Amino acid sequence: MRAEYSLEQKLEAMLTVAIEPITSEELADAVDDDASFVLETLRQLRAEYARERRGFQLAELASGWVMQTSPDVAPWVTKFANRDVSHRLSSAALETLAIIAYRQPVSRAQITALRGVNVDGVVRLLEQRGYIEEKGRASGPGLPILYGTTELFLDRMGLASIADLPPIEEFMPPVETANEIAEELFESALELAEDA
Amino acid sequence: MRAEYSLEQKLEAMLTVAIEPITSEELADAVDDDASFVLETLRQLRAEYARERRGFQLAELASGWVMQTSPDVAPWVTKFANRDVSHRLSSAALETLAIIAYRQPVSRAQITALRGVNVDGVVRLLEQRGYIEEKGRASGPGLPILYGTTELFLDRMGLASIADLPPIEEFMPPVETANEIAEELFESALELAEDA
């Protein structure tokens, strides 16, 4: 039985939520503990998951530690990832994509500032699906990645170029009305998509 | 010790790669197993993680099952978290949302009668946020829209169904009532008088 707020519990939580690999130093920093002790605990957890035949495993990659699926059940993961469900972007993801489309090139920090929420997960999803890509780097600390939309995005939207996006002014005044119309259009589009 | 390719292992792997809640039916489909058996296994896993004080937990939301961090260690996780935090609602919006949640399906006129103020704006806001939706029409002049809460609302509250909302009886005013309502309003006026 683990103690309350055990190091294991904290590390598991961070690895659960992390989108990119994390180094043991970063983890040690976050839990304010000794780096070598954190590393040792991570290895124990890795051994524990393997011994218990969990569906996930801890892997130590060059860029850090990551929680990922166990290779034992890879065929089921593939099947699951390819399952045929009528997927669509959530409205939050669509808003983020729209901001990237209209403001490109734009950094994650700039989008976050506009949206008021962290968008790392959404940006990763959009990038994985090939709708956005890195368009360069901004100057400044950490040289943040600047994102823009891809050709695939334009193809899917039926546009020849970004210049063909609807002018935003038409959608501004009054904001409430614009929202309502967009909402209605979106609803009917969804119904069409679901029927299709 | 789990058997090789146990159902537990497969489910854990799928929940590891899922980026939005998954229903037990979807999971059952992917593992080609009985849905009620999958549901039972999910509940066992949930209990197991809680018992072992893991850093992750399984939660059953209205839209499905999700692997997420344990609230126990939230302070340590915050900096890694990627999540669309919904914006806080005003007390007017919250109160209207509470009325809709507990009295659904309910019309705007019924809410207005109870709250004593026009609620059109608040209802529109809640609808835009996706917390409420039309659930049907009342009979009567103009066939007023009846509102109820959405799956998103339950997801945001961490609930699997409306039945999981706290029982209304517990929130009946214990001793304070009209007197106190008046007092609250009046204290502000008195403070002003004292300042004067």
Place this chain on the structure above:
Amino acid sequence: MTFVVTTPSFSGPVELLLHLISSHEMDILEVPLAPLIDEFVAVLRDESAQMTVDQLSEFVLVAAILLEMKSQRLLPGRDSAEPDEEFVGWEERDVLFARLLELRTYAALSDALVSLFERANQSYPRLRGIDDGFEVTPPDLLAGVTPALLAGAYVRGIEEKPVPVVRLNHVTVDAVTVAETVVALSQRLPTMGRLSFRALIRGLESRIEVIVHFLALLELCKLGLVDLGQGATFGDVQIEWLDITSSLDLGRVDSYEG
């Protein structure tokens, strides 16, 4: 403070009555509330009753709210709301009282919703998704999304986010604050001569506006700018502007936030 009320089914402090009702030990349907109002008025009229300004003001306010709500309900065509069939046959005051109780309940519940919401927010979902190396042919996530929908999403995405609101009081003054009303009345009243409260509030849309006007009047009264005279019944309060040369110090009232 404690009002002792006497009804056919109950006698005792009003707080106890409320407690019994709210804990389901008594049914509000069985409690006529007229005596409660009568005792309000009786105490108001009892010159020997040594009451503090606070107590008296509280009496007046409770009575004002109840009477105002009643008049609101009695005026035809003022309320677009459907009639409450469940309340038909109730005494008017009982309906009002039940409403206050119910509203209070939902106010408490909305706090509970915030707690639930905050608790749910303590957990962070896994978002890493599938790892590289898996053969995934993703469905077209943009199916059905048109350029116009995207533009709409952009507008939603960049719209100003609401400022977090800290819950202070479940009574929401949507449009107008007491401070604003004090200012407005200090401009209007000097030109209106002597008039009744009823005349002043004519045309107001909501109960809360009426209450805000009432509070603003009390405010002006305490500032010595207005005289409030009681007529034959409480509902006919007469309002008179006292000092037309005095200007209002707005700094005294601008901190009030409804």
